Amino acid sequence: MKTFLLPHLICPACLPAEIPLKIDRSREDRGDIVSGKLSCEKCRRIFPIREGIAFLLIDPDSYRGGGQSRYDDTEMVNRYLWSHYADLAGVLSTGEANSAWAECLAETATTALDTGCAVGRLTFEMGSRGRWAVGCDLSLNFVRMARLLATERRCTFSLPLEGNLRESFSFELPEHLCSDTVEFVVANAQALPFARETFQQTASVNLLDRVSYPLAHLYEMNRVAHKAGASFLFADPFSWSAVSTPEDKWLGGTATGPYRGRGLDNVRSLLQGKDRIIAPVWNIIRETRISWAMRTHTNHTEIITSEVLVSTR
Numbered sequence: 137m138k139t140f141l142l143p144h145l146i147c148p149a150c151l152p153a154e155i156p157l158k159i160d161r162s163r164e165d166r167g168d169i170v171s172g173k174l175s176c177e178k179c180r181r182i183f184p185i186r187e188g189i190a191f192l193l194i195d196p197d198s199y200r201g202g203g204q205s206r207y208d209d210t211e212m213v214n215r216y217l218w219s220h221y222a223d224l225a226g227v228l229s230t231g232e233a234n235s236a237w238a239e240c241l242a243e244t245a246t247t248a249l250d251t252g253c254a255v256g257r258l259t260f261e262m263g264s265r266g267r268w269a270v271g272c273d274l275s276l277n278f279v280r281m282a283r284l285l286a287t288e289r290r291c292t293f294s295l296p297l298e299g300n301l302r303e304s305f306s307f308e309l310p311e312h313l314c315s316d317t318v319e320f321v322v323a324n325a326q327a328l329p330f331a332r333e334t335f336q337q338t339a340s341v342n343l344l345d346r347v348s349y350p351l352a353h354l355y356e357m358n359r360v361a362h363k364a365g366a367s368f369l370f371a372d373p374f375s376w377s378a379v380s381t382p383e384d385k386w387l388g389g390t391a392t393g394p395y396r397g398r399g400l401d402n403v404r405s406l407l408q409g410k411d412r413i414i415a416p417v418w419n420i421i422r423e424t425r426i427s428w429a430m431r432t433h434t435n436h437t438e439i440i441t442s443e444v445l446v447s448t449r
């Protein structure tokens with residue numbers, strides 16, 4: 137874990153109190169803590185750093201390792217590598233989405249957070265626009281792959297061509313996507329291990345309908361964002377499913393309850409101050425839709441459309 141994160145880390149278990157974490161380094165290599173532990177003096181929890189990866193979860197062993205989640209599956213890592221980087225491997229179909237996401241970011245932002253970052257394309261884009269950027273995800277395999285990319289700056293992966301035949305893809309990170317300003321950690325977007333007002337740019341892209349408590353996630357995104365001079369990129373396809381989110385916690389897609397109707401309308405209202413959950417309020421400066429692709433085999437690519445709110449305050 138790169139040392140630039142240290143001053144901003146707090147204990148996710150002690151929230152809403154913000155208790156800074158203390159570092160005990162076992163091995164450091166040029167500003168990268170390869171192994172060690174972070175600890176909270178209040179609750180005495182230990183957050184390990186193993187093979188350079190910080191585990192910043194309330195229960196540090198609850199990351200989705202060992203294939204417990206579909207997002208930790210090796211084939212899912214390959215599918216997200218294709219979705220995020222196939223344009224760099226010469227596949228045109230994903231290029232438009234990647235540039236569309238990047239265009240929704242502020243031109244400059246000193247510090248940036250990408251929640252549910254998967255294999256990190258947007259985090260790298262953020263890192264190229266400011267002093268540093270951090271991506272967080274619950275999936276250890278995604279974080280491990282994103283960190284490997286930051287170190288190696290190149291990657292080869294494969295996806296099914298047809299049946300058991302596979303097709304290989306190789307790409308390199310272009311020069312403008314810096315690695316040394318970017319870090320990836322295992323953390324929960326509903327209990328973020330960062331101090332309030334740490335980030336000038338925040339992003340929640342295609343995550344809201346995948347967390348167990350979406351309102352808690354939006355509340356956390358608000359807590360860690362600057363109160364002024366901040367940008368927030370929000371996007372979601374609103375594919376509500378009880379598998380990820382209990383129905384009574386959905387922020388849309390129901391006919392009854394405080395968040396009946398469409399998810400986009402409810403998120404817009406929340407950002408604009410409904411029920412005073414989020415403050416200061418955000419100004420929506422752009423609303424758009426971005427379609428992105430997930431490939432299973434050469435003749436099967438899913439196109440998913442996300443509704444996007446770009447806001448500043």
Ligand SMILES: C[S@@+](CC[C@H](N)C(=O)[O-])C[C@H]1O[C@@H](n2cnc3c(N)ncnc32)[C@H](O)[C@@H]1O
Pocket residue numbers: 207219251252253254272273274275278323324325326341342343346347348
């Ligand atoms: C649909 S994918 C979107 C990935 C990426 N943002 C994109 O748009 O390509 C959802 C991501 O959120 C991660 N995730 C799900 N629940 C999470 C949580 N509570 N905290 C952090 N990440 C989470 C998953 O592991 C996965 O990488």
